C-alpha cells in the first residue's frame with residue numbers, strides 16, 4: 001500500500017501510495033495513519049491545507065514556522081505539477097543549507113514528507129496547480145517565517161527567475177539565508 005524512499009536529504013522522504021486503477025479511473029488512499037506508522041512515519045497531522053496557483057511559474061516559499069508551531073509537512077499535488085523544494089535549516093545537521101528539488105504531479109501518487117527544521121517552497125510547472133498538504137502544527141502568523149526563494153547562496157535551480165516568477169508581495173521581501181537567526185539547532 002505504501003512505499004517510502006529516501007532522498008539526498010535522508011530525513012526528507014518520498015512516499016508512494018498504491019493506485020487502484022480501473023475502467024472508471026483510479027482510487028488512492030492518500031493518507032492512512034496505520035500504514036504510515038508501519039512504514040515508520042509517526043508524524044501526527046492536525047491541519048490540512050489546499051492552495052491553488054492559477055499561473056505556471058508561481059513560486060510559494062521558502063516558508064517555515066518556528067517553535068512552538070514548527071511544522072512537518074506531507075505534500076501532494078492534486079492537479080498540475082510542481083517543483084518542490086525542501087531546505088535543511090537545522091544548524092547541527094550534516095546537510096545544513098542543502099536542499100532537494102523534487103517534481104510532484106497530480107498524475108502520480110507521490111508525496112513528500114518534510115520534517116520540522118526545513119524550509120519549504122515550490123514552483124508550479126502548469127496552470128491551475130492545486131497542492132494539498134498536511135501539517136503537524138496549526139498555522140500561527142506570529143511564528144510564520146520566510147527565506148528568499150532565489151537567494152543565490154542556496155543554489156536552487158528554479159525554472160523561473162525573479163522577473164518571471166508570480167509571487168506574493170511577502171515573498172518578494174524575505175531575508176537571505178545568511179540573515180536567518182538560528183531557529184533550528
Ligand SMILES: Cc1cn([C@H]2C[C@H](O)[C@@H](COP(=O)(O)OP(=O)(O)O[C@H]3O[C@H](C)C(=O)[C@H](O)[C@H]3O)O2)c(=O)[nH]c1=O
Nearest residue numbers: 049051060061063064073120121122138139140168170
Ligand atoms: C499557510 C496558511 C495561510 N493562511 C492564510 C494567511 C494568508 O492570509 C493566506 C495566504 O497565506 P500565504 O500567503 O502564507 O500562503 P502560501 O504562500 O501558500 O504559504 C504556504 O506556502 C508554503 C509553500 C508552505 O509550505 C506553507 O505551508 C505556507 O507558508 O492564507 C492560513 O489561514 N492558514 C495557513 O496555514
